[in-house]
Amino acid sequence: MNIGDKVRLLRAKEQGVVSRFLPGNMIEIEIEDGFRIPVMRSELVLVSPLEADRLLKTSIYEPQKTVAPSAPAILSNQGIYLAFIPVNDREYTLHLINNTDWEFPYTLGEESAASGGGVQYRGLQSGVLKPKAQQKMNDLYAHAKFEEWPTFVVQGLWFRAGKASLRAPLVKRFKARAATFFKNKTTVPVLNQSGFQTQLDVEAATPTEPSSAAPSSNRTAGTHSRPTTIRPEDLKAEMLKSKSESAGLSIERPSSVVDLHTEALLPNGTGKRTPADLLTLQLDTFDKSLENAIASGMHDITFIHGVGSGALRTELHKRLGKHPNVKFFEDAQKQKFGYGATKVTIK
Incomplete structure (x- = not known):
């Protein structure tokens, strides 16, 4: 049994992914709702490859179903x-x-x-x-x-x-x-x-x-x-223009903690947005908040991304790892944010 393996509890309905090995023959697993729980190794069984494939298909990266071509009216040709x-x-x-x-x-x-x-x-x-x-x-x-x-x-x-x-x-x-x-x-x-x-x-x-x-x-x-x-x-x-002469940069200083959950970004509901649309919204909010934090001189900023499938966290960490103005990033304080937040320290 290795980290990342899909597992199921023998005496319960929960299933999840192995996230960490703990002392005392215990294993920490991440279940579907994003929580991580410690379980005795003897209480776990590996999920078969077929079942694991079905789990992966719930990812937000699941391809969109192809719809028969029917081009709606074009409203904007230039831009x-x-x-x-x-x-x-x-x-x-x-x-x-x-x-x-x-x-x-x-x-x-x-x-x-x-x-x-x-x-x-x-x-x-x-x-x-x-x-x-x-x-x-x-x-x-x-x-x-x-x-x-x-x-x-x-x-x-x-x-x-x-x-x-x-x-x-x-x-x-x-x-x-x-x-x-x-x-x-x-x-x-x-x-x-x-x-x-x-x-x-x-x-x-x-x-x-x-x-x-x-x-x-x-x-x-x-x-x-x-x-x-x-x-x-x-x-x-x-x-050489002074700041008073130039138009200046209109920088909106973001909150020190930015919640990227869709219910926080769209309090009135997601409407007809697809999972891909929601992911784009989350990533755009992340990019804008990070750039504004850098431009406004903030020392650090925390993003709450949740756990879920881990796709959003993985993409954020990928972008942070390439950003020239990020000093380092780490999991935020678990007592306050759980396992679904990342703290970014800015250069």
Whole structure:
């Protein structure tokens, strides 16, 4: 019998997973409702592989059932953005935003000057963005090295199940320019956070600005394929602005304890949200709370994620392990939070 094995109690209906071996021939198991209980080894029996497979199928990662294609009306055809969200006053995270009603299979990469001349490409991320969804990249981009930021390259397709018009692939290069980048601070769609953004599919959108406005190449902060040159004097002026002169970062300081249970996030009920939708909500809340905790100078923050299947805890720990601003993380005080919370100490 090993940690992680599925087991059943001989004289009770409970079944669970072996989580720890205790002194005195006792074993701690995690049962379905998330609690961990000590049980004598002699009172446990291993669950057969067939039964264990049935347990795994209750995971929130269970694939969605395929529904016969029937494309609903498309309400939004445009809305692909690159967004830069301030982590603090020194760094930004990069997000790809899909605020359309189309699925958006994509690749995202960087182009920079190669040491021997020419251009070097580096892939950052690929995947499929669902409608009204976003993907955060792993790298952080320093404000002080703005002039060295690469040219970002986005390639994407458009997909709708059922009958839909064929759309040309999207291929865009974006080079941030100080003259326009810092003027585009706004509330980023989908994320609903303050940041700087550029719309990649704006050329296909219906113009909403008066004809006397600046050319579209200026309004979109450099979404044309040809990179433009950053003006160092503009960057320097922006960096030397006092906090009173600049718009400043609107950072909402989160609570020191953030409950990620769906009943806490959605007190009025989950409605028609699928398990995948609920997981996305939990992860987005986690990301936003962690970034705001870092930006507002908090020393630590605790996330209550529960036990359950362990999928949410595993994903949180995976993200925390890669985060450059996390000093360390650990199980929170069990006397106060039980076994379903993680305390994060920030650098």
